[in-house]
Amino acid sequence: MLKRIWRGWTSPANADAYEDLLRATIFPGIMDRKIEGLLGIELLRRPDDTEVEFMTIMAFADQDAIVRFAGPAHETAVVPPAAQRLLSRYDEQAAHFELRTTCRP
Numbered sequence: 759m760l761k762r763i764w765r766g767w768t769s770p771a772n773a774d775a776y777e778d779l780l781r782a783t784i785f786p787g788i789m790d791r792k793i794e795g796l797l798g799i800e801l802l803r804r805p806d807d808t809e810v811e812f813m814t815i816m817a818f819a820d821q822d823a824i825v826r827f828a829g830p831a832h833e834t835a836v837v838p839p840a841a842q843r844l845l846s847r848y849d850e851q852a853a854h855f856e857l858r859t860t861c862r863p
Contacts, residue, residue, distance in 0.1 A: 759797065759857040762816040762824060764835055766848035773810035776844040777803065780812075784838060788827070795823025809846065817857075824854065 768776045785799055797817035804811045818824050824832045833851045842848075 760818045760821065760824060761855045761857055762818060762827075762852050763813065763855065764816075764849050764852040765811060765813045766837070766841070766845045767809045767811050768845055770805065770808075770810055772844045772846075773803070773805070773812075776810075776812065776841065777801070779840055779844065780814075784841060791827075793823060793826050795819035796827060828852070 766776075780801060785801075788796070788799065795818050797819060799817075800815040802813040802815070804813075816827070818827070821832075828834065828836050833854070835848060835850055835852055837845070837848055
């Protein structure tokens with residue numbers, strides 16, 4: 759399994775609108791594509807004094823599934839224009855990690 763990790767930052771004033779966009783439009787749109795090998799999407803949020811950081815972690819069965827999602831330049835961030843308007847900055851590239859182990863109680 760591969761994890762695709764990407765981060766974006768908003769102003770505190772745009773944070774709720776950005777999260778709403780992800781939950782109501784962007785994530786459902788990705789899931790509606792029924793990408794073979796896409797196993798799920800997680801959203802993390804962390805405020806600080808001046809910005810709010812968001813991290814998405816997408817799980818994929820293999821590299822081919824990532825390419826089906828992102829295209830041939832699979833490390834390039836996939837950031838729709840509506841999201842770009844709410845973000846103050848974001849990672850231009852996503853990072854991909856191989857899941858090696860999971861420990862649970």
